[in-house]
Amino acid sequence: MSGRLTFTRPARLAAIAPYLWMLLFFLVPFGFVLKISLSQTAIAQPPYLPVFDLSQGLSAIQAAVAQLSPDNFKLLISDNLYVLSYLRSLAVAAVSTSILLAIGYPIAYAMARLPPQWRALAMMLVIIPFWTSFLIRIYAWINILQHDGILNKLLLALHLVSAPVVWLSTDSAMYLGMVYSYLPFMILPLYATLAKLDPALLEAAADLGASPLRAFWLVTFPLSLPGIAAGVLLCFIPIVGEFVIPDLLAGSNSLMIGQTLWLEFFTNKDWPVASAAAVVLLLLLLLPLALYDRLQRRQLEQAR
Amino acid sequence: MKARAVNTLSRFNLVSLALGFAFLYVPIVILVMYSFNASRLVTVWGGWSLRWYGEFFHDQAMLEATLMSFRVAATSATIATLLGTLAALALSRGENFQGRTLFSGMLYAPLVMPEVITGLSLLLLFVAINAERGFWTVTIAHTTLTMCFVAVVVQSRLSSLDRTLEEAAMDLGCAPARAFVAVTLPLILPAIAAGWMLAFTLSLDDLVIASFTTGPGSATLPIRIYSEVRLGVKPEINAICTVMIGLIAVMIVIASLVSKLSSARDENVAPL
Numbered sequence: 308m309s310g311r312l313t314f315t316r317p318a319r320l321a322a323i324a325p326y327l328w329m330l331l332f333f334l335v336p337f338g339f340v341l342k343i344s345l346s347q348t349a350i351a352q353p354p355y356l357p358v359f360d361l362s363q364g365l366s367a368i369q370a371a372v373a374q375l376s377p378d379n380f381k382l383l384i385s386d387n388l389y390v391l392s393y394l395r396s397l398a399v400a401a402v403s404t405s406i407l408l409a410i411g412y413p414i415a416y417a418m419a420r421l422p423p424q425w426r427a428l429a430m431m432l433v434i435i436p437f438w439t440s441f442l443i444r445i446y447a448w449i450n451i452l453q454h455d456g457i458l459n460k461l462l463l464a465l466h467l468v469s470a471p472v473v474w475l476s477t478d479s480a481m482y483l484g485m486v487y488s489y490l491p492f493m494i495l496p497l498y499a500t501l502a503k504l505d506p507a508l509l510e511a512a513a514d515l516g517a518s519p520l521r522a523f524w525l526v527t528f529p530l531s532l533p534g535i536a537a538g539v540l541l542c543f544i545p546i547v548g549e550f551v552i553p554d555l556l557a558g559s560n561s562l563m564i565g566q567t568l569w570l571e572f573f574t575n576k577d578w579p580v581a582s583a584a585a586v587v588l589l590l591l592l593l594l595p596l597a598l599y600d601r602l603q604r605r606q607l608e609q610a611r
Numbered sequence: 612m613k614a615r616a617v618n619t620l621s622r623f624n625l626v627s628l629a630l631g632f633a634f635l636y637v638p639i640v641i642l643v644m645y646s647f648n649a650s651r652l653v654t655v656w657g658g659w660s661l662r663w664y665g666e667f668f669h670d671q672a673m674l675e676a677t678l679m680s681f682r683v684a685a686t687s688a689t690i691a692t693l694l695g696t697l698a699a700l701a702l703s704r705g706e707n708f709q710g711r712t713l714f715s716g717m718l719y720a721p722l723v724m725p726e727v728i729t730g731l732s733l734l735l736l737f738v739a740i741n742a743e744r745g746f747w748t749v750t751i752a753h754t755t756l757t758m759c760f761v762a763v764v765v766q767s768r769l770s771s772l773d774r775t776l777e778e779a780a781m782d783l784g785c786a787p788a789r790a791f792v793a794v795t796l797p798l799i800l801p802a803i804a805a806g807w808m809l810a811f812t813l814s815l816d817d818l819v820i821a822s823f824t825t826g827p828g829s830a831t832l833p834i835r836i837y838s839e840v841r842l843g844v845k846p847e848i849n850a851i852c853t854v855m856i857g858l859i860a861v862m863i864v865i866a867s868l869v870s871k872l873s874s875a876r877d878e879n880v881a882p883l
Binding site: 417 | 628639703718727752822
């Protein structure tokens with residue numbers, strides 16, 4: 308007990324540097340996003356009209372507040388392009404996350420039942436792709452899916468198709484890329500919960516006459532819910548804002564919001580609209596982010 | 612007897628494992644294999660060859676981007692490891708200090724925050740303070756992202772540590788700082804090393820945040836690869852990707868060896 312008390316002050320000191328860093332480079336920048344989302348587009352460098360000029364005191368702030376305009380947000384709501392890309396992002400994330408859960412759960416479940424000496428190897432096999440670049444792993448699929456790629460060659464050789472199938476630039480390719488890229492994010496938290504499960508619970512269920520399937524449904528599944536929640540949030544939140552995967556694998560006729568934001572920023576150089584798009588995206592993610600934060604906090608408290 | 616019955620793998624379990632790992636690895640294996648393909652056509656097998664590696668090592672722009680990426684990754688990983696370790700210590704050893712909720716929230720949010728948002732917001736900050744965009748802006752951006760991963764890795768190691776060790780050291784008259792250096796630090800060193808390597812590879816891999824925060828003339832390797840990939844598959848890109856995969860594999864093996872060594876040492880320490 309004495310140890311905990313004496314460590315408190317140094318721990319507080321330890322927090323100072325990372326705290327200031329995150330305030331300056333994570334929290335404060337959101338203020339700039341909000342500010343620029345409310346300013347007018349200008350053909351200049353940087354391409355927006357300044358909103359605040361603090362050097363001129365209070366009157367300047369009042370003048371600046373009067374200049375703030377919700378025009379960019381009105382544009383986002385009135386333009387079908389943006390509304391559709393928000394809806395599409397949410398739908399793609401929901402579908403991808405469901406597929407990920409359906410595929411990831413059996414894998415994590417099997418890993419948790421491996422003999423202990425094999426578990427470390429299985430963990431490593433899941434972690435290696437997690438460390439490997441998204442870009443490289445998507446590129447690997449482009450190799451396979453392209454017009455004269457291996458998949459089409461295989462299908463032709465097996466006489467399953469008579470002409471090469473168009474795989475690239477389709478939604479199927481995009482979902483494949485999403486599932487492939489995010490699978491480790493789904494498996495790892497599921498595995499962590501399932502591996503901690505006490506096998507005695509299943510034995511007890513079996514002794515009481517439950518069939519294995521019923522025991523799974525009544526014991527394993529409910530106890531793995533925290534892992535499911537963690538895996539779902541770890542996949543859903545970043546997928547909503549995903550850029551690389553839809554950009555390289557999906558067709559260009561319907562965009563996800565990450566792509567729309569990227570286009571507004573890099574191609575149209577419309578920073579205020581891109582910022583407004585980021586603000587709306589953040590608002591959409593507020594609820595899942597809050598859930599995720601609660602989950603992390605609970606785990607942190609349990610670990611302490 | 613019964614315990615074993617519960618723990619045996621059913622056929623369904625084995626099939627899910629086999630299919631799952633095949634799904635994860637077959638595309639990477641194909642990519643690596645085709646990087647050694649002699650043919651210019653990516654899809655025609657023309658025998659084994661190293662010519663695309665030679666091409667990569669003569670591509671000045673690619674080499675410059677590689678150098679830039681390594682400089683950013685090494686610098687940002689080092690700062691991130693320092694800050695992330697401090698953050699982990701504060702989270703797991705500090706009782707409720709003021710602003711702790713905000714602190715942990717800011718550390719966990721970047722792990723899932725869509726990269727387009729992180730990238731855009733940092734860029735707007737850099738423009739607002741008139742920072743010249745290039746090496747340092749990308750490095751700061753990557754540090755901000757990767758220090759959160761370091762904090763998670765180190766914090767999970769700290770929470771699995773037996774705290775009575777520190778307490779014993781202090782009961783024997785060690786000052787807290789000394790107890791930390793003599794007892795805690797050696798025990799979490801493997802996690803700190805693993806955190807550094809994770810931060811390094813995450814920085815090396817990042818495309819989106821780097822695209823927002825870099826300036827003209829300082830493209831990182833993923834930015835270059837991305838602009839090539841958009842134009843289609845090129846055998847040279849397969850070679851570059853294979854080099855990166857090999858590098859990451861080596862780092863993971865080192866990281867797991869380091870943690871294995873340390874857990875072996877733990878077993879000797881624990882009964883003490």
